Amino acid sequence: MGQHWKVGDLAKLTGLTVRTLRFYDQIGLFSPSDQTDSGHRLYNESDLSRLQQILSLKELGLSLDEVKSLLDGGQISALEIVNLQMARIKEQIKQQQQLLEQLQHVSKSIQVKAPLTVEDFTGLLQAMKKSHDKLIIERRTSWEHRLDALGNFIVKEHEGTQSEGDKS
Structure with missing residues (x-):
């Protein structure tokens, strides 16, 4: 057993x-x-x-x-789910790696007291924005799903209350 x-x-x-x-x-x-x-x-x-x-x-x-x-519905297999999750994580790693590389470049420039160029700042800002935007989109999507679920719950509760009122 x-x-x-x-x-x-x-x-x-x-x-x-x-x-x-x-x-x-x-x-x-x-x-x-x-x-x-x-x-x-x-x-x-x-x-x-x-x-x-x-x-x-x-x-x-x-x-x-x-x-x-x-x-x-059997529309997706366990293997497909794992593969989707791996692809998502690989994309996150890629974005974080790009941000890390930009930060390392800026750090080295600061350590050797080299002037930072506009490209240094824009590259760093773009990498930060890409990472930040992805997080914001994921959070917004999560909140939208939660609000939808709450709305559906409220509608069902309201309909249930009305049904009980009709029986009286």
Whole structure:
């Protein structure tokens, strides 16, 4: 028999909150494969694989609805997800390497008391801007997805409240 984790143990293992794992279960994105006799969620190793895929796709900027659709529809394999994540990290490394090279060039010029040229400053500023812009875009996309999810939740809650009012 393989290893199983309760929701609290899985939360500690992954760094996610119990609330997040329960929410994923509630929306049908990530459900436990088993449960104890007393009803506690039990996750196994294949569940961990799905969770890794979910988190990888989220990190790539996809909304939870998009992640669910991709995984449930079998439109993307675990290998494709890993390859996408590797490509993203390689691009980040490339950008950081460019910034590092510009900083090293400016540092050497300052150490030998050589005058810094306009090209030195513009190269450094461009590398910094590229790195900064990428971070800002990722944060904005993340916030947009969160706001969309909140908006959808509010609409569903409002519709649920109206339905209950109609029954009265």
